[in-house]
Amino acid sequence: MLVRTPHWIVPHYWIWGLPFSLFYTTRSSQFLHERPNQGLLKALLCLLLSPMRSGISKFIESYLLWKLPLERYGLKPEHPFEEDYASCQMAIVPENFFSEADKGKIVFKRASNWSFWSEGIEFEDNSKLEADVVVLATGFDGKKKLKSILPQPFRSLLDYPYGITPLYRGTIHPLIPNMAFVGYIESVSNLATSEIRSMWLSGLVDNKFELPSVEKMLSQTLKEIDVMKRSTRFYKRHCISTHSINHCDEICEDMGWNSWRKKNWITEAFSPYSSEDYRKED
Numbered sequence: 614m615l616v617r618t619p620h621w622i623v624p625h626y627w628i629w630g631l632p633f634s635l636f637y638t639t640r641s642s643q644f645l646h647e648r649p650n651q652g653l654l655k656a657l658l659c660l661l662l663s664p665m666r667s668g669i670s671k672f673i674e675s676y677l678l679w680k681l682p683l684e685r686y687g688l689k690p691e692h693p694f695e696e697d698y699a700s701c702q703m704a705i706v707p708e709n710f711f712s713e714a715d716k717g718k719i720v721f722k723r724a725s726n727w728s729f730w731s732e733g734i735e736f737e738d739n740s741k742l743e744a745d746v747v748v749l750a751t752g753f754d755g756k757k758k759l760k761s762i763l764p765q766p767f768r769s770l771l772d773y774p775y776g777i778t779p780l781y782r783g784t785i786h787p788l789i790p791n792m793a794f795v796g797y798i799e800s801v802s803n804l805a806t807s808e809i810r811s812m813w814l815s816g817l818v819d820n821k822f823e824l825p826s827v828e829k830m831l832s833q834t835l836k837e838i839d840v841m842k843r844s845t846r847f848y849k850r851h852c853i854s855t856h857s858i859n860h861c862d863e864i865c866e867d868m869g870w871n872s873w874r875k876k877n878w879i880t881e882a883f884s885p886y887s888s889e890d891y892r893k894e895d
Contacts, residue, residue, distance in 0.1 A: 614721050615734070619690045621677060621697045622706040628676045634885035636669050637698060638801070640858055641882045645669070646699075647843060648856035649836040670695040682711055686721045696845040701799040701852035755797060763789075775842070777851050779834030782864055784810045785817075787830035799852040805888035806857065812893060813864045822867050858886050870894050 626633040636642055645666045647659050670693045683689040690697070697703045713719050726737045733744035756778065760768050767789045771778045781787055783798040783806070793814050800806040816822060824830065841848040844855060853860045862872035874890040875881035 614719055615727060616688065616721055616723050617725055619683075619688045619723075620702045620704065621674070621690050621694045622681065622683075622704050623677060624680055624706050628673050632885070633673075635883075636673065637854070638857070638885040638887075639883050640886070642669075643856060643858050646855040647840050648859045649833065649840055666695065667693070681706065682714075686711075686714060687723050688721060692846065695855075696847060698801075699841070699845040699852060699855045700847035700850040701801060701854055702847060702850065703801075759794075775838060776849055777838050777841075779831065779838065781824070781830040781834055782810065782813055782867070783853065783860065784814055785824065785830065787827045787834065799850065799854075800857050800860075801852075801854045802857075802888065805891070806853070806860075808888065809861055809864055809891045812891075813868060816868050822869070861886070861891060865891075868894075 623633070628636065645659065645662050647656070651659070673694045677694070678684060678689065694703070710719070714721070722736065722742065724736045724738075728735050729747075730741060732741070734742045734747060736742070756771055759771055759778075763771070770786065770788050773779065773788075778794070778797065779786065780794055780798055784793050784795060786792065786794065795810050795814065796803060796807040817824065825833075837853070838848070838851070840856065841851060865872040865874075873881050874886070875884055
């Protein structure tokens with residue numbers, strides 16, 4: 614298994630006996646992270662609480678390094694856990710993955726560059742690996758697919774700015790008319806986020822609310838991109854995981870829903886949010 618950039622992986626959603634949701638998917642936990650349109654007081658609080666945010670990341674890393682043989686196999690990432698979470702690159706490790714590695718059935722190789730040779734793969738250090746089949750797990754380039762169907766000048770707008778597609782409410786490009794993109798901007802629960810965005814889009818089509826001006830929509834998307842750039846070096850993946858509740862709050866407010874979905878302030882602050890909290894209102 615060729616590894617170019619190791620990312621943090623988790624064996625399950627429990628960290629030192631505590632539920633993972635406690636650290637990132639409650640309203641109180643996301644209060645530690647920067648979000649778009651936050652006021653001066655919130656910005657100052659984020660700055661003051663940044664050691665706690667870093668401490669949570671270190672706390673999770675300590676468990677993962679204890680639980681998984683990442684250092685033994687040279688798979689310890691060089692960046693903090695929170696950067697992977699902020700870019701939706703945290704993954705669940707398959708069952709028996711490392712036990713198979715212990716048996717020698719999975720072999721890891723760190724390399725930035727490689728090439729084919731007649732019997733397999735050659736690495737940048739001139740070492741070689743014989744292989745009958747090479748599977749290129751390069752990911753899905755959704756932007757390339759979109760560019761293939763969009764005419765100019767809209768095609769070039771997909772990279773504006775910073776090489777990131779600006780989508781208002783994760784759905785509408787302010788400069789591309791009569792087109793919506795559902796599921797393009799990621800979250801830690803893509804199906805749930807796509808569902809509420811679809812409900813928002815349905816309300817827009819039914820004229821239940823109106824879009825703001827193009828200028829205001831662009832301003833909002835640029836703020837979201839700036840938050841991503843300050844949250845992770847992998848910002849071009851454009852993920853809303855660290856401010857997903859705020860994102861859904863804004864969608865609920867557009868649709869005329871109550872943005873606070875829990876029964877009382879205690880559960881609102883400390884209970885994790887899920888798709889069940891966003892059932893469609895009549």
